[in-house]
Amino acid sequence: MLLNFLRSGKELAGYTDPRLRRGLAWSVAEAIFAFLPYPLIYIMIDRLLTGTLILDEVVALGIALFLVLIARLFCAHIATPALFRGAYAMMGQARLRIAAHLREVPLGWLSSQHSGALSATLTRDLQIIEELWSHSLGVFCGGLLVPALLSVFLLWMDWQLGLLMLTSLPIALAFLIGGQWVLMRQSDKLANVSTAVNTELLEYLQGMTVLRSLGQQEAYRVRLFHQFSRLRSAAIRLDVWPAPLVGGFGFAVEIGFAIAIGLGVQLLSTGQTTSNNILLFAILALPVYRQLYEVGLAFLLLRFADQALQRTRALLAVRPMAQPATPQQPGHYDITFDAVKFCYPDSSTPTLQGLSFTLESDSLNALVGPSGAGKTTLLQLIARLWDVSEGSIRIGGVDLRDIGSQHLPRYVSMVFQDAQLFSGSILENLRAGAPNARREDIEQVARQAQAHEFISRLPLQYDTLLEENGSNLSGGERQRLSIARALLKDAPIILLDEATASIDATTERSIHQALSCLIQGRTVIIIAHKLNGIRHADRILVMAEGELVAQGDHAWLLGHSPLYAHLWAQERQD
Known part of the structure; x- marks a missing residue:
């Protein structure tokens, strides 16, 4: 889904902005520098626990951590503006392409569309896509790459504890997929209700004179209030219904840590691991779970944006009117x-x-x-x-x-x-x-x-x-x-x-x-x-x-x- 969404940028804008590519590359570099402190911390704690840490190593590791931090900040300083400028430029071009496409579709089709649905696609949906491109692409890079590198590192450190850490991921993934499914259904319903409210509100404002002359403004106000109540209920369902599944996803992610530590103690009692490994694992594994939880939430937002993308694609799928390669001019006007x-x-x-x-x-x-x-x-x-x-x-x-x-x-x-x-x-x-x-x-x-x-x-x-x-x-x-x-x-x-x-x-x-x-x-x-x-x-x-x-x-x-x-x-x- 993420790759599909990334491809949609070129689909909507007609090109991929080089600044966006550059921003993604620097985001990957930032993620690598975000990972590097953990091996350095591992070396420092391992030396400390084994009693082999010397002052020169402390100084060297401290300088290395400082340089890694500076490098990460430098990458973020370049990546963030590049992502924003590239995403906004592409979305600006996408809006121009959509406007050009609408000029080519049958005008009769345009006049037959609900103004509320059309305006929602041209404003709200495009804004959702734009915000995900500009604000979340960097999050996905770091959120996926850092846990992946940390997981490989933890498996290298102690493959048994590493595998125990991953035992809860299938359950967490099931909760995540369920949350995406609920979110997709509820976001569709919210979009439909929002379109109905926009259309109803426009009719109410444009027809105020007629409604007053007929003495029906109160009846129409009640009808409009009913639509607003539906909108409120749909918005609440969108926030509330996925919540248990999102909570289940977070619980499943966190329970993996508890399982790994609990079974790690059992491995310690049988001599299959060391107390130092368990302590190091407890320190270094926490960022993995935290990052996975943030990525899971970002994937829920990605599903929400994917629905906006589908509605935008449906608009672009309207067949334009055929245009001649060489327009002809009539000589008379019968x-x-x-x-x-x-x-x-x-x-x-x-x-x-x-x-x-x-x-x-x-x-x-x-x-x-x-x-x-x-x-x-x-x-x-x-x-x-x-x-x-x-x-x-x-x-x-x-x-x-x-x-x-x-x-x-x-x-x-x-x-x-x-x-x-x-x-x-x-x-x-x-x-x-x-x-x-x-x-x-x-x-x-x-x-x-x-x-x-x-x-x-x-x-x-x-x-x-x-x-x-x-x-x-x-x-x-x-x-x-x-x-x-x-x-x-x-x-x-x-x-x-x-x-x-x-x-x-x-x-x-x-x-x-x-x-x-x-x-x-x-x-x-x-x-x-x-x-x-x-x-x-x-x-x-x-x-x-x-x-x-x-x-x-x-x-x-x-x-x-x-x-x-x-x-x-x-x-x-x-």
């Missing part, structure tokens, strides 16, 4: 679906199936249909948040997979159903897709998105700082800023995912008029629940249960699509 089928990774039931159609360039297109028809998924496939399961999607005759996910955003802007804004000013948010946009261009686009008027009423206007996700703006205002940002990006394809759902009818009509003026050189696709706003679309796609059931303009669909006619009649009635 969109073609060719026998497209799509299933979400955790489902065997197709969300979309058998989709084949073409949306012309310079056209305004609308997606309509009941909830769950697959409209949002269709837009996500165009933006390549997911890859299709079967078939292909082409822009200007070029498969999305041949354009590459790094280059596709040049051609596609998407306004999400939940408008996402960032901390910073309104101006900075609008410039997110066009960093070099001029102020006058920004204001012009804001007018087209019906956002300039409310921005002008703010005290600092475009320099107004937004709170987290624009919480100091209304839903409609956030939506209009999101639309303005997409328009400013000036991509040839604009995807609007229910972008006007939270805007009043007058503003919605104005936005559609603005979009009609902007479709020159653009392909616009709108998901709309209000059919009145998309009557003049060039093409309307009617979807139901993941299939395209009809397509055409408004007038044609009223006469040929029962579903569209029903939706239209229902809206008129409402």
